[in-house]
Amino acid sequence: MEDLKRKAIPWTEKLIKDQSLISPSEVERAKVFWTTNANKESKDILDAVTE
Amino acid sequence: MPSPSKYSWNEVAGRYRGANGQFVSFERIRSFLDQALDRNEARVASLASKLRNRQITLAEWQIEMRDTIKDIHLASSALARGGWAQMSEVDYAKVAEKIEFQLKKLNDFALQIEKGLPLDGRFARRTTLYAQSGRVTYHESLRNEMALRGFTLEKSVLASSDHCSECVSEAAKGFVPIGDLVLIGERICRSNCRCHVEFSEG
Numbered sequence: 325m326e327d328l329k330r331k332a333i334p335w336t337e338k339l340i341k342d343q344s345l346i347s348p349s350e351v352e353r354a355k356v357f358w359t360t361n362a363n364k365e366s367k368d369i370l371d372a373v374t375e
Numbered sequence: 376m377p378s379p380s381k382y383s384w385n386e387v388a389g390r391y392r393g394a395n396g397q398f399v400s401f402e403r404i405r406s407f408l409d410q411a412l413d414r415n416e417a418r419v420a421s422l423a424s425k426l427r428n429r430q431i432t433l434a435e436w437q438i439e440m441r442d443t444i445k446d447i448h449l450a451s452s453a454l455a456r457g458g459w460a461q462m463s464e465v466d467y468a469k470v471a472e473k474i475e476f477q478l479k480k481l482n483d484f485a486l487q488i489e490k491g492l493p494l495d496g497r498f499a500r501r502t503t504l505y506a507q508s509g510r511v512t513y514h515e516s517l518r519n520e521m522a523l524r525g526f527t528l529e530k531s532v533l534a535s536s537d538h539c540s541e542c543v544s545e546a547a548k549g550f551v552p553i554g555d556l557v558l559i560g561e562r563i564c565r566s567n568c569r570c571h572v573e574f575s576e577g
Contacts, residue, residue: 332488344478350442357446369391371382
């Protein structure tokens with residue numbers, strides 16, 4: 325019997341390419357990723373602006 | 376409104392400046408990345424554990440891993456580029472290429488799991504390579520950024536922790552033309568490499 329818990333989503337090449345594109349909401353999520361995982365010293369480094 | 380960062384970015388030098396006005400060393404920036412990737416590795420390991428224990432489906436694992444991969448490579452690229460405010464459309468397009476490469480590998484991995492790949496220690500170790508893969512993106516981006524600014528030489532510097540034989544031989548070369556070193560992440564120790572790279576205008 326097929327194990328549905330171990331059934332992969334069939335990602336075609338086109339789907340992979342589409343999924344690799346970056347939306348503004350994903351940039352916001354990546355910002356949260358950084359502040360969640362960075363330490364106190366580095367938490368705000370990615371918020372640096374050009375001098 | 377968030378308070379301004381204590382860091383600033385010097386576009387000419389391609390370096391961060393800290394609150395004391397001094398440039399932040401490449402080694403220190405790398406340590407910031409290492410800390411973030413190491414903390415996130417626990418989350419990736421937890422996902423692997425949940426899949427093994429059938430708490431989540433393979434499809435759910437794929438989606439979670441996809442999002443994690445995107446987070447890792449976006450943040451690693453932004454760190455090399457000088458922060459979110461400096462990321463251009465071209466930069467995002469370059470990250471998308473790296474994400475596409477990783478998603479292809481993840482897809483192959485998921486298909487192997489579907490076909491019965493044992494979810495053992497080897498599987499767990501393989502998932503951590505995704506968690507640490509941001510180092511490769513960071514170093515590729517950094518090398519490109521420094522070359523654009525006219526830096527012509529690079530030098531691999533050993534980490535204080537254990538290192539592989541290839542890292543030892545790369546570090547022994549001293550300064551060499553940019554592009555001559557085996558990139559961090561492509562050495563024997565792969566994306567677990569803790570060495571960093573320094574640059575010189577020659």
